[in-house]
Amino acid sequence: MPDPAANSEDDIRQIDSRTFVIDQEDIDTDQIIPARFLTTTSRDGLGKLAFHDWRYDGEGKPLEAVSLNSLDTAECRVLVAGRNFGCGSSREHAPWALHDFGFRAVISSEFADIFRSNSARNGLLPIMAPEAAHNWLLANPGVSIRIDLASQHVDLGNGPSFDFEIEPFAKHCLMEGTDPLGFLMSHSDAIDAYEADIA
Amino acid sequence: MSPETERADKTPRSLFDKVWEAHQVRAETTETPGLLYIDLHLVHEVTSPQAFSVLDERGLTVRRPDRTLATIDHSTPTLDFAAGEGPPYATAAAQSQVERLQDNAAKHGITLHGWGSGHRGVVHVIGPELGATQPGMTIVCGDSHTATHGAFGALAFGIGTTEVGHVLASQCLLQRKPKSMRVTVDGETAPGISAKDIILAVIAELGVDGGTGCVIEYAGGAIEALDMEGRMTVCNMSIEAGARAGMIAPDATTFAWLEGREHCPHGADWDQAVAEWQTLRSDPGARFDREVMIDAATIRPMVTWxxxxxxxxxxxxxxxxxxxxxxxxxxxxxxxxxxxxxxxxxxxxxxxxxxxxxxxxxxxxxxxxxxxxxxxxxxxxxxxxxxxxxxxxxxxxxxxxxxxxxxxxxxxxxxxxxxxxxxxxxxxxxxxxxxxxxxxxxxxxxxxxxxxxxxxxxxxxxxxxxxxxxxxxxxxxxx
Structure with a gap:
C-alpha cells in the first residue's frame, strides 16, 4: 500500500487509509452530532462536535480513554461502523461533522436513506460492504485499505476485497467535483412546462 | 397530470405510484435521477440557513415562494414571555438562528408563521392545520418527520439541507423512485389503544431499518378507523422504521377534516378537488415490493425498553x-x-x-x-x-x-x-x-x-x- 499521506485531503477518487472501527449497530445522527449543537447557521467547523457525547465528559473535557480523541485522521480517514449507520434525523450536520473531523468514507453493511444521500453530496463516501467483508473489517480494526471510486472497488489486502454500488449520478458528481444544483437548474425549461401544465 | 382515463397503461398502481408519476418533470435514466416536482416546501430554522446561504453565494432566488411555508419550532423557547419582552431563548445561537430565518423569509417573500402568528407551531402540526397539506401533493421539509403529512395521502418525506437548497432554487428534487411496502393493520384495536400504540407495534415488527429504501402505505381496518390526528401519528414515525415516507389513502375522514381550512379550495373548487382526491387509492392488484400484516387485536399499550x-x-x-x-x-x-x-x-x-x-x-x-x-x-x-x-x-x-x-x-x-x-x-x-x-x-x-x-x-x-x-x-x- 502506498503512503496514505500521499492523498490530497479532499480527493476521494482514491482513498488509501487505515480504518477506524466503531463496532456498534444503529448509530443514529444524534450520536454523530447531538441536536443541541444544531443551532449553528454554518456548515463549517463541526468536526469538534462529531460524536461529542462519546468524546467529552459533562464539563466538556475530552475523555482520554476514548480513542476518537487521539485518532490521527491523516492516517485514518475511513470509518467502519455497524449495520444501519446514520439512522434518525435528516440533519446534514452529521456528514458535515464527520467530514470536518477528517473522515472521507464510511463503510457499513447498511445506511439510513437520508444519511446516505446527504453523505455523497458532502465528500463522504457511504460504502455498503457485503456481510463477509463487513465482518472482517469490524474484526480487524486499523487495517490499511484502498477505496477506488472509479472502479467501485475496495481492496482489503489480505481480507475479502469487494465491489460496491453507488448511484451513478452521485459518482459522476464526486468524480468530476461538480454538484447537482447546476444539473437541476439546467432543466428550468422542463420545470416551466410542468408548472404551465398543472396551473 | 393526466386523469385516470387518459392512461393507456392499465397496470394497477399504488397510491404512491399515482402521486409519484403525477410529479415527474423528467423521468430517471440509468445515468441520472429523475426530477420530482414539489408542491409544498416546509421550512424551519434549523435545517434552512445553510441552504439560503448557497442561494446567496450563487445569486439564485426562491423559485416559488408561494409554495414555500416557514415556521419556527425547534430552537424556540416554550416559556411564557410578557408582551414587549423578547422570547427567552436558551442561547444566543438559538436566537440568531431564528432571526436568520426571519431575514431569509422576508428577503425571499416566504410566508413565515413566526412570533405573533396565530399559526406558529411545530411544522408538521401547522401544515395540516392550515390546510396547506392536501391529498396527492408532494411535500418535503428538512426534517425526517415530514412523513407525517402522508396521513392525507400526500407523498411527504424529509430531505437534507443541500436538497432544501435544491427545492428553494428549482422547486424540484433529484430522485430515484423508492421501493414500496404495504403495512396492513387488520381488524379492530382493543378499547384504549391509540395510534401511538399501533405505530410502536408496527416499528417493533419491521425493525429500525425494516423500511429502509421504502415508501410505506398503511392500510387495513384499524388504520381506516383512526381520526386524522391518529393517522398523522402513524405516518409521522415511518422514519423510525427507516422508511422515507408513510401514506394513507384519503377518505371521507380526510375530506371532512380538511374542509374549510385556510389553504384548501372552497366552493365548486372544493368539490372538484374531492372528486380528484377520491382517485388516490391503490388499485386492486397494485404491486408492493413487500407486504406486512399485523393483527390489530393483538396490540396492547406500548412502551420502548x-x-x-x-x-x-x-x-x-x-x-x-x-x-x-x-x-x-x-x-x-x-x-x-x-x-x-x-x-x-x-x-x-x-x-x-x-x-x-x-x-x-x-x-x-x-x-x-x-x-x-x-x-x-x-x-x-x-x-x-x-x-x-x-x-x-x-x-x-x-x-x-x-x-x-x-x-x-x-x-x-x-x-x-x-x-x-x-x-x-x-x-x-x-x-x-x-x-x-x-x-x-x-x-x-x-x-x-x-x-x-x-x-x-x-x-x-x-x-x-x-x-x-x-x-x-x-x-x-x-x-
Whole structure:
C-alpha cells in the first residue's frame, strides 16, 4: 500500500487509509452530532462536535480513554461502523461533522436513506460492504485499505476485497467535483412546462 | 397530470405510484435521477440557513415562494414571555438562528408563521392545520418527520439541507423512485389503544431499518378507523422504521377534516378537488415490493425498553433477552432488566408533545387521564401543544386547567423536549416517559433515558410516578 499521506485531503477518487472501527449497530445522527449543537447557521467547523457525547465528559473535557480523541485522521480517514449507520434525523450536520473531523468514507453493511444521500453530496463516501467483508473489517480494526471510486472497488489486502454500488449520478458528481444544483437548474425549461401544465 | 382515463397503461398502481408519476418533470435514466416536482416546501430554522446561504453565494432566488411555508419550532423557547419582552431563548445561537430565518423569509417573500402568528407551531402540526397539506401533493421539509403529512395521502418525506437548497432554487428534487411496502393493520384495536400504540407495534415488527429504501402505505381496518390526528401519528414515525415516507389513502375522514381550512379550495373548487382526491387509492392488484400484516387485536399499550424506536413492547410484557451487544448496551443504558416488564419503572419526567403527539386529540387523551388527579410527587410533567391554534383550542375546552390543576406545566408550542435544543430537557440519568418519536441515547439531554409511549400512557406515568397501563390507573382502587 502506498503512503496514505500521499492523498490530497479532499480527493476521494482514491482513498488509501487505515480504518477506524466503531463496532456498534444503529448509530443514529444524534450520536454523530447531538441536536443541541444544531443551532449553528454554518456548515463549517463541526468536526469538534462529531460524536461529542462519546468524546467529552459533562464539563466538556475530552475523555482520554476514548480513542476518537487521539485518532490521527491523516492516517485514518475511513470509518467502519455497524449495520444501519446514520439512522434518525435528516440533519446534514452529521456528514458535515464527520467530514470536518477528517473522515472521507464510511463503510457499513447498511445506511439510513437520508444519511446516505446527504453523505455523497458532502465528500463522504457511504460504502455498503457485503456481510463477509463487513465482518472482517469490524474484526480487524486499523487495517490499511484502498477505496477506488472509479472502479467501485475496495481492496482489503489480505481480507475479502469487494465491489460496491453507488448511484451513478452521485459518482459522476464526486468524480468530476461538480454538484447537482447546476444539473437541476439546467432543466428550468422542463420545470416551466410542468408548472404551465398543472396551473 | 393526466386523469385516470387518459392512461393507456392499465397496470394497477399504488397510491404512491399515482402521486409519484403525477410529479415527474423528467423521468430517471440509468445515468441520472429523475426530477420530482414539489408542491409544498416546509421550512424551519434549523435545517434552512445553510441552504439560503448557497442561494446567496450563487445569486439564485426562491423559485416559488408561494409554495414555500416557514415556521419556527425547534430552537424556540416554550416559556411564557410578557408582551414587549423578547422570547427567552436558551442561547444566543438559538436566537440568531431564528432571526436568520426571519431575514431569509422576508428577503425571499416566504410566508413565515413566526412570533405573533396565530399559526406558529411545530411544522408538521401547522401544515395540516392550515390546510396547506392536501391529498396527492408532494411535500418535503428538512426534517425526517415530514412523513407525517402522508396521513392525507400526500407523498411527504424529509430531505437534507443541500436538497432544501435544491427545492428553494428549482422547486424540484433529484430522485430515484423508492421501493414500496404495504403495512396492513387488520381488524379492530382493543378499547384504549391509540395510534401511538399501533405505530410502536408496527416499528417493533419491521425493525429500525425494516423500511429502509421504502415508501410505506398503511392500510387495513384499524388504520381506516383512526381520526386524522391518529393517522398523522402513524405516518409521522415511518422514519423510525427507516422508511422515507408513510401514506394513507384519503377518505371521507380526510375530506371532512380538511374542509374549510385556510389553504384548501372552497366552493365548486372544493368539490372538484374531492372528486380528484377520491382517485388516490391503490388499485386492486397494485404491486408492493413487500407486504406486512399485523393483527390489530393483538396490540396492547406500548412502551420502548431500549435506545432505538423498534424496542416497543406491551407495558406489562417482559423485556426480551438482548440479542446483540448493542441491545445489551441499550438495556444497561436504560437501567432496565430483561425478563421483567417496563411497568413499575420509576419516572422522573413526563413529556407530552412533539410532531408525533401534540394535537388536540392527543391533549384530550392525556387530559382524560389527568383529570381530577395529581402528578406524583417529584415528577415534572411538561405539556407542550403543537401550535398556537392547538393551544387555543385546548384552552377553550378547559384542558389547560386540567393539566395545571394536576400539577403539570402548560407550555407555549414548539418541539421542546422531543429534540431538547431549546432548553427543555432532562437531567443526566433521569427517566423520561415521552410521547415523542425517538429514544436515542441523549436525545432528550446528555445521559437522559427515554421511554416512548402514547399520551395516555405518558399521562398515567405522571400520575402514578412509574410506568403503568393507563387502564390500571382508571380502575377503582382496591380496598
Amino acid at each position: 431500549g435506545t432505538a424506536p423498534d424496542t416497543g413492547i406491551a407495558v406489562n410484557s417482559p423485556i426480551p433477552e438482548p440479542r446483540s451487544a448493542s441491545q445489551r448496551k441499550a438495556l444497561a443504558y436504560m437501567g432496565l432488566e430483561a425478563g421483567k416488564p417496563v411497568a413499575g419503572a420509576r419516572v422522573d419526567q413526563v413529556f407530552i408533545g412533539s410532531c408525533t403527539n401534540s394535537r388536540i386529540t392527543d391533549l384530550r387523551e392525556a387530559a382524560a387521564i389527568m383529570s381530577g388527579r395529581r402528578v406524583a410527587d417529584g415528577i415534572r410533567a411538561l405539556v407542550v401543544p403543537g401550535s398556537v391554534a392547538v393551544r387555543a383550542q385546548a384552552e377553550a375546552e378547559g384542558l389547560d386547567r386540567i393539566f395545571i390543576d394536576a400539577g403539570a406545566e402548560w407550555r407555549q408550542p414548539g418541539c421542546s423536549m422531543c429534540i431538547a435544543m431549546n432548553g427543555d430537557r432532562g437531567e443526566p440519568g433521569q427517566l423520561v416517559v415521552s410521547t415523542s418519536n425517538r429514544n436515542f441515547e441523549g436525545r432528550q439531554g446528555p445521559g437522559v433515558r427515554t421511554i416512548l409511549a402514547s399520551p395516555a400512557t405518558a399521562a398515567a406515568a405522571a400520575i402514578a410516578g412509574h410506568v403503568i397501563e393507563p387502564a390500571e390507573l382508571m380502575e377503582p382502587a382496591h380496598a
